[in-house]
Amino acid sequence: MVKNGTVTQLLVDDKPFLVLGGELGNSTASNTAYMQPVWPKLKAMHLNTVIAPVYWELMEPQEGKFDFTLVDDLLRDARKHQMKLVLLWFGAWKNSMSCYAPAWVKTDTKRFPRVESDQGVPEEIMTPFEPRNLEVDKKAFVRLMQHLKEVDSQQHTVVTVQVENEIGMLPTARSYDSRANAAFKQPVPAPLLTYLQREKKNLKPEFAAVWQKQGAKTKGNWEEVFGKSLATDEIFMAWHYATFTNALAVAGKAAYPLPMYVNAALNRPGVPPGKYPSAGPLPHLMDVWQAGAPAIDILAPDFYNPDFKHWCDLYTRGGNPLFIPEHRFEDGVAAKAFFAFGNYNCLSFSPFAIEGSDTLKGAPIAKAYELLQQVTPLIGKYQPTGQVRGFLLQKDSAARTGTLGNYRFTAKHEYTLGWSLGAKKPDWNPGGGLIIAVAPDEFYVVGTGLVLTWEPTTKGKRAGYLSVDEGYFEGGKWMPGRRMNGDQDHQGRHVRIPGEEYGIQ
Ligand code: N0T
CATH class of the missing domain: 3.20.20.80 (Glycosidases)
Incomplete structure (x- = not known):
């Protein structure tokens, strides 16, 4: 150790x-x-x-x-x-x-x-x-x-x-x-x-x-x-x-x-x-x-x-x-x-x-x-x-926030989205994930049942996603899959991994 x-x-x-x-x-x-x-x-x-x-x-x-x-x-x-x-x-x-x-x-x-x-x-x-x-x-x-x-x-x-x-x-x-x-x-x-x-x-x-x-x-x-x-x-x-x-x-x-x-x-x-x-x-x-x-x-x-x-x-x-x-x-x-x-x-x-x-x-x-x-x-x-954060999202504590570099993130359970397939379920399986900041403007998020938004720590500014890719690592190398810049990332507003899915974006 x-x-x-x-x-x-x-x-x-x-x-x-x-x-x-x-x-x-x-x-x-x-x-x-x-x-x-x-x-x-x-x-x-x-x-x-x-x-x-x-x-x-x-x-x-x-x-x-x-x-x-x-x-x-x-x-x-x-x-x-x-x-x-x-x-x-x-x-x-x-x-x-x-x-x-x-x-x-x-x-x-x-x-x-x-x-x-x-x-x-x-x-x-x-x-x-x-x-x-x-x-x-x-x-x-x-x-x-x-x-x-x-x-x-x-x-x-x-x-x-x-x-x-x-x-x-x-x-x-x-x-x-x-x-x-x-x-x-x-x-x-x-x-x-x-x-x-x-x-x-x-x-x-x-x-x-x-x-x-x-x-x-x-x-x-x-x-x-x-x-x-x-x-x-x-x-x-x-x-x-x-x-x-x-x-x-x-x-x-x-x-x-x-x-x-x-x-x-x-x-x-x-x-x-x-x-x-x-x-x-x-x-x-x-x-x-x-x-x-x-x-x-x-x-x-x-x-x-x-x-x-x-x-x-x-x-x-x-x-x-x-x-x-x-x-x-x-x-x-x-x-x-x-x-x-x-x-x-x-x-x-x-x-x-x-x-x-x-x-x-x-x-x-x-x-x-x-x-x-x-x-x-x-x-x-x-x-x-200190460039890694984790969050656990339960029905009664559905939002978690934190800061990474110049941005403040909010993670919510995916079921908090009204249109989510699971939103009306009486019991929510917990969502959870972790974020790794690999550069000031570049992040990997891994998990299940999450929606992730960001705002700058500086007042009067806005942060959006330049681009979002899903993918996986093979032998340590990032292998991008789909580009997610439309409905999948709510046209640049959030990153989302549905409640029944597991992924890296
Ligand atoms: C654990 C395991 C095994 C509602 C119990 C937990 C294992 C031992 N003991 O299956 O015996 O070897 O380390 C004890 C805690 C039970 C509390 C139940 C509270």
Whole structure:
């Protein structure tokens, strides 16, 4: 991952790479035969990357005996279909639980203890406070990274690794196992205190508020520094999850330095810690995770909540790139992909359970990916200097504006045109797109369901379209199709891509 101007880019073979991905359902990659019909289907959907789990229990069925067959099969089949992989380490934690820990871990609760609720009841969640839990998870993860180095450091099929999956504490905000209780009485660790002081001015407001309410203390135990509250319990737990995860990332990168990220199951606002999978890399805990897990490159949201823009805004604070490993596979994902890559420093978009789609459901995202692949080099070139914009157009927020150079643009949903075929539809599939300014007077627009108009930023002047072409990119070269200067661009007044169409103009 490389900083370039205002953005961080993921370079694959020296070129900016966007994960136009899909994540497999959890069990799909556990059987190579089951995967066979899946590959051509995903290829036909124009994915360039498959996001697939590596299951600890299947990789280390007996302690110290490793089996990389499934990983090797994934690599072979991905290469055969010219696709990249993002691998998910289903290790100690998967959606809070330790369901992918091998049987020899699950059954030995003495050696591998679990977290406990405030009632002293053990949960099926390995406690991060037990060094032996870290040791075995780390050992397996390092073996995986070593193996990837051996079999893939020439070809770079695997481009990124997710460490664990949706880490979270339930049913209380922190664990009450004996080791956790002892740690809770300890002073807040020096690296967190140092981070607080160094980043004082840049702390995310939700987190700063908790700290400042107690007088922004710079020493003391957890309750002294952050107060006696569920928020403190969660911060404490997040710190220990983060440092555990960091230890995996540090050791894994020492074996083979791929970019690594962690993902979060988003919480629903208003629900108290403990009642949602707590202490993961959530917006209000970004500082804790960044301080505790500096070897993790990205904190990533999984989208099953409404308010896409709201959560994207939260996750891109402080230069965190947007990496979406999961989005519920629903209507509107295509428009959101255009928006995400245009509006943010976004490195990945990926509907979840991608293989489960029929052709009809998969068609919009397939179209979007086909076009996004064509403009990836342009995004890579022009995003670092702020020459890319994205917009999402929903029925209730149908106009978006922005400025590019000397012009101000307005993007509206195509259905806002009275004569549009879709205008009378009760439900509007979202429209979305992105604009790339390649010269002061020259723009590419990519997307679906949009109408785009411009005005000069100087008062008393008018801007119109000199000419509009539709087309596509082949091998990086623009191949113009129809000239659109009549009805198609409303005689020079707008650029339009109808609601059911996908295109570049
Ligand atoms: C996701 C997926 C998979 C209305 C759920 C989302 C995946 C995991 N968890 O299918 O289990 O492995 O990362 C949890 C959020 C559901 C919230 C539904 C709210």
